[in-house]
Amino acid sequence: MGISFEILQKDIAARAGRLKVGEKTIRTPALLPVVNPHLPLVTPREMQEMGVEAIITNAYIFSKSAEYRERALSEGLHKVLDFDGVIMTDSGSFQLMVYGGVEITNLETVSFQKAIGSDIIVPLDIPTTPDADRERAEKELAITLSRIREAREHLGPDAQMAGPVQGALFPDLRERSARAVQEIGFDFCPVGAVVPLMENYRYKDLVDVVLGAKKGLSPATCVHLFGAGHPSMLALGAAMGCDIFDSAAYALFAKDGRYLTTYGSLKIDELSELPCPCQVCRSHTAEELKKSPDRVRLLALHNLYVTLAEIARIRQAITDGTLWELLDLRCRSHPRLLEGYREFLRQAQDLEEQDNVSKRRFFYQGSESCMRTEVVRYHAMVERFTLGPRVLVAMAGKAPGDYDDILFFKPPFGPYPEGLSETFPIGQSEVPSWDEDMMRAGCRGIARLVETHPESTVSVLCPVEWAAFVRGELPGVEVLNADTI
Numbered sequence: 001m002g003i004s005f006e007i008l009q010k011d012i013a014a015r016a017g018r019l020k021v022g023e024k025t026i027r028t029p030a031l032l033p034v035v036n037p038h039l040p041l042v043t044p045r046e047m048q049e050m051g052v053e054a055i056i057t058n059a060y061i062f063s064k065s066a067e068y069r070e071r072a073l074s075e076g077l078h079k080v081l082d083f084d085g086v087i088m089t090d091s092g093s094f095q096l097m098v099y100g101g102v103e104i105t106n107l108e109t110v111s112f113q114k115a116i117g118s119d120i121i122v123p124l125d126i127p128t129t130p131d132a133d134r135e136r137a138e139k140e141l142a143i144t145l146s147r148i149r150e151a152r153e154h155l156g157p158d159a160q161m162a163g164p165v166q167g168a169l170f171p172d173l174r175e176r177s178a179r180a181v182q183e184i185g186f187d188f189c190p191v192g193a194v195v196p197l198m199e200n201y202r203y204k205d206l207v208d209v210v211l212g213a214k215k216g217l218s219p220a221t222c223v224h225l226f227g228a229g230h231p232s233m234l235a236l237g238a239a240m241g242c243d244i245f246d247s248a249a250y251a252l253f254a255k256d257g258r259y260l261t262t263y264g265s266l267k268i269d270e271l272s273e274l275p276c277p278c279q280v281c282r283s284h285t286a287e288e289l290k291k292s293p294d295r296v297r298l299l300a301l302h303n304l305y306v307t308l309a310e311i312a313r314i315r316q317a318i319t320d321g322t323l324w325e326l327l328d329l330r331c332r333s334h335p336r337l338l339e340g341y342r343e344f345l346r347q348a349q350d351l352e353e354q355d356n357v358s359k360r361r362f363f364y365q366g367s368e369s370c371m372r373t374e375v376v377r378y379h380a381m382v383e384r385f386t387l388g389p390r391v392l393v394a395m396a397g398k399a400p401g402d403y404d405d406i407l408f409f410k411p412p413f414g415p416y417p418e419g420l421s422e423t424f425p426i427g428q429s430e431v432p433s434w435d436e437d438m439m440r441a442g443c444r445g446i447a448r449l450v451e452t453h454p455e456s457t458v459s460v461l462c463p464v465e466w467a468a469f470v471r472g473e474l475p476g477v478e479v480l481n482a483d484t485i
């Protein structure tokens, strides 16, 4: 028993897989809607009918509620919530972060979670907030790790338990924390205390923190990005290698009159149309939705539909190998998300090893595409070309015959031998008219060729309108004008 994770398909660092929790299995990436037993805008039963395989609820609320505590203990959580899928419980850590204190100990909460039949138990970790200095982050991390060990010893090695990764904004502490949690022995690790980052659009910090944690975790571990549930950022989360998300956003935003979309949240009172194919939006006009006595619930339903559809889209993109394109699209919906995307691309060197060698396609979508893993990998591969003493890279025109090897050219990748013209990425990439960003990247490919073949002399045959640019990018390389030969 326990928790185990199986990876079926990969794209960038994302995985489509199966998380086995005891005898239940859920598909990943997965979204766990947060259920507040006091105020279920959408019931767990309805969620199950919408395709939800797992939910998360707060054990702290159950333990402190006169109404629910005894029922949960005697009937079990699944009966009380009327949901027979996977139920994960949070320990009260969130209350600790928001309100600064909880009246429960680590062993009390894990024992309570076990007693009410939780499928995934979370120890009482300390979610160190992003403003914490290093000293405080280290101190709280030490307490968190001792509680995780204590919970593990108390419940035994087969307990279905999550090992949270903390460490505030320090990527090295996140990595160390992840390594320590991994050593205690977990296949399921939430990356915690990132909600304040997402609430403040600090996506660049989010990328650093998550990739820091991922460095310390085994690639086989299922990763939960705790508190992430806005549909516009799920593709980024998945691309970083997070498998589980949870959403309180669907309900919180609904209470605030906000309508979620994959490109941001809109105020329902400012909408005259409902641009969404879900059941709620197709059976109401914007005016009807605004005036409905059921407005908060209907908004929550729409918000949940949109979020679940995005998860399905991400799973499909991973299967198709087109997650880069979805990610690019989503991250252009907000400048701060674009900033996070660029930070992610900056670290693409490290991601290249995890990505697939071959994919269905590469669509060029602007300068950011030049930093994708496929380009990084191609530039590393150029080193392996076997070349004679005189080499010509023919960007255009008809090449003269007196060269030992003639290579062709496709930006943003660079030089390629004819034998690679049908293979990925050269054969399956769609690139519009050349622009300076892709040419700069393509020239990096040529520079890499020159650098790694010191015994060959490389010349470039270039369209005349690009000759000055290419000479600037490749000092010391002979650049011939295509129309003069």
Ligand SMILES: [Zn+2]
Residues within 6 Å of the ligand: 276, 277, 278, 279, 280, 281, 282, 302, 303, 305
């Ligand atoms: Zn809708």
